[in-house]
Amino acid sequence: MKKKVLFLCTGNSCRSQMAEGWLRHLHGQRFEAFSAGIAKHGMNQYAIQAMKEIGVDLSAHHSKLLSELESLEFDLVVTVCSNAHESCPLFPGKAKVVHVPFDDPPALAVGLSDSEEIMVPYRRVRDQIGEFVKSIDKLIDRGNSMEIKILHDDKIKSQVSQRYGSIAKAGNSCCSASASGCCQPDGIQQVSEKLGYSSDEVSSVPEGANMGLGCGNPQAIASLKPGENVLDLGSGGGFDCFLAAKAVGPSGMVIGVDMTPEMLSKARKNAVNGGYSNVDFRLGEIEHLPLADNSVDVIISNCVINLSPDKESVFREAFRVLRSNGRIAVSDVVAFKPLTEELRNNLDAYCGCIAGAATVNELEAMLKMIGFANVRIEIKPESRNVVKDWFKGAEDFVCSANIMASKP
Numbered sequence: 001m002k003k004k005v006l007f008l009c010t011g012n013s014c015r016s017q018m019a020e021g022w023l024r025h026l027h028g029q030r031f032e033a034f035s036a037g038i039a040k041h042g043m044n045q046y047a048i049q050a051m052k053e054i055g056v057d058l059s060a061h062h063s064k065l066l067s068e069l070e071s072l073e074f075d076l077v078v079t080v081c082s083n084a085h086e087s088c089p090l091f092p093g094k095a096k097v098v099h100v101p102f103d104d105p106p107a108l109a110v111g112l113s114d115s116e117e118i119m120v121p122y123r124r125v126r127d128q129i130g131e132f133v134k135s136i137d138k139l140i141d142r143g144n145s146m147e148i149k150i151l152h153d154d155k156i157k158s159q160v161s162q163r164y165g166s167i168a169k170a171g172n173s174c175c176s177a178s179a180s181g182c183c184q185p186d187g188i189q190q191v192s193e194k195l196g197y198s199s200d201e202v203s204s205v206p207e208g209a210n211m212g213l214g215c216g217n218p219q220a221i222a223s224l225k226p227g228e229n230v231l232d233l234g235s236g237g238g239f240d241c242f243l244a245a246k247a248v249g250p251s252g253m254v255i256g257v258d259m260t261p262e263m264l265s266k267a268r269k270n271a272v273n274g275g276y277s278n279v280d281f282r283l284g285e286i287e288h289l290p291l292a293d294n295s296v297d298v299i300i301s302n303c304v305i306n307l308s309p310d311k312e313s314v315f316r317e318a319f320r321v322l323r324s325n326g327r328i329a330v331s332d333v334v335a336f337k338p339l340t341e342e343l344r345n346n347l348d349a350y351c352g353c354i355a356g357a358a359t360v361n362e363l364e365a366m367l368k369m370i371g372f373a374n375v376r377i378e379i380k381p382e383s384r385n386v387v388k389d390w391f392k393g394a395e396d397f398v399c400s401a402n403i404m405a406s407k408p
């Protein structure tokens with residue numbers, strides 16, 4: 001007999017409906033999927049659209065109250081939003097109840113009017129729910145470890161976003177807003193030159209675009225050509241996007257993706273000030289890129305992937321959006337020896353681009369497993385002189401590296 005799983009949230013209009021759709025789509029043979037709310041808000045049209053994009057039709061779904069499903073006995077109940085968690089009745093019998101919170105897409109889309117931008121949080125949450133539902137059988141069979149991982153990743157991302165949000169709001173002087181990390185006490189111009197930018201490059205971008213948050217110069221290894229489409233993962237104030245925009249010229253295009261709204265608006269203002277017409281900044285997570293498959297020639301990134309708690313998803317997404325023969329040219333912090341447990345668990349060091357660094361071997365294995373060819377990771381020992389100012393003792397474990405690979 002199929003096991004019954006109920007997804008519960010407040011209005012049964014978006015997240016719980018997506019989860020029901022995902023479960024039927026991915027595990028319909030093993031599980032019966034249900035969803036309900038503690039109120040009926042009616043189906044959310046953006047949720048229907050987001051699921052339609054991955055081939056799941058929710059158009060016949062409707063919002064239901066939990067009381068309408070009272071006669072059923074569930075094997076697992078998953079509350080997917082905090083409100084339902086608080087107001088959720090206790091389930092008698094054998095139902096196991098777990099709480100796996102997901103962001104509320106309608107709340108994230110408040111104030112947005114462009115439908116493509118509105119879809120960004122819906123797609124992100126759709127994919128996060130999909131990842132969760134993919135392994136839901138393990139949750140039933142083996143306990144709560146995946147739930148803990150999702151909570152852990154969300155907490156890290158929200159801390160990272162808060163950190164870079166306050167840096168963006170503080171303007172150029174990132175050191176005044178951040179306690180440590182990815183932040184150059186020596187003066188932005190000087191450190192940018194130490195990291196491989198020419199003084200012409202540094203002075204060619206709009207004021208405020210270079211916040212001194214990088215750890216290398218991806219332009220130097222990207223060999224950008226006129227007409228290419230470039231994607232910058234974690235574009236910050238837009239520094240590398242603006243340099244890339246010049247290199248690819250008016251026939252090319254540069255897209256910057258960043259999850260921190262304050263960074264995004266700063267980058268957009270900088271683009272207006274600099275008169276760039278071939279740069280587009282998009283709100284999104286690099287683990288769930290708001291870009292079509294096979295649409296990018298070159299992916300650059302500067303001091304960002306170390307901040308992702310799910311690097312495998314970042315590289316899988318990079319692989320998906322790259323065209324065949326497309327390449328990645330990334331500057332990032334890597335570990336040349338395993339970090340101590342204490343350093344790895346230090347949230348301040350994490351947000352400061354130190355504690356999330358993967359080892360060279362881990363990155364190499366990940367890139368190859370995903371299908372990248374020509375994988376090359378070149379560590380830059382001299383950059384230990386820069387990272388030593390970010391976090392005490394960091395230079396004993398991490399340094400900057402160039403990460404290059406191509407999609408066959």
Ligand SMILES: C[S@@+](CC[C@H](N)C(=O)[O-])C[C@H]1O[C@@H](n2cnc3c(N)ncnc32)[C@H](O)[C@@H]1O
Pocket residue numbers: 157160161164165182210211212213214215233234235236237238239240257258259260263284285286287301302303304307308353
């Ligand atoms: C250290 S800063 C680097 C910014 C820029 N690349 C530069 O060199 O100036 C990291 C940036 O990555 C963004 N970021 C971190 N994790 C991200 C994620 N998972 N998805 C999207 N953006 C992310 C942050 O919001 C921040 O703007």
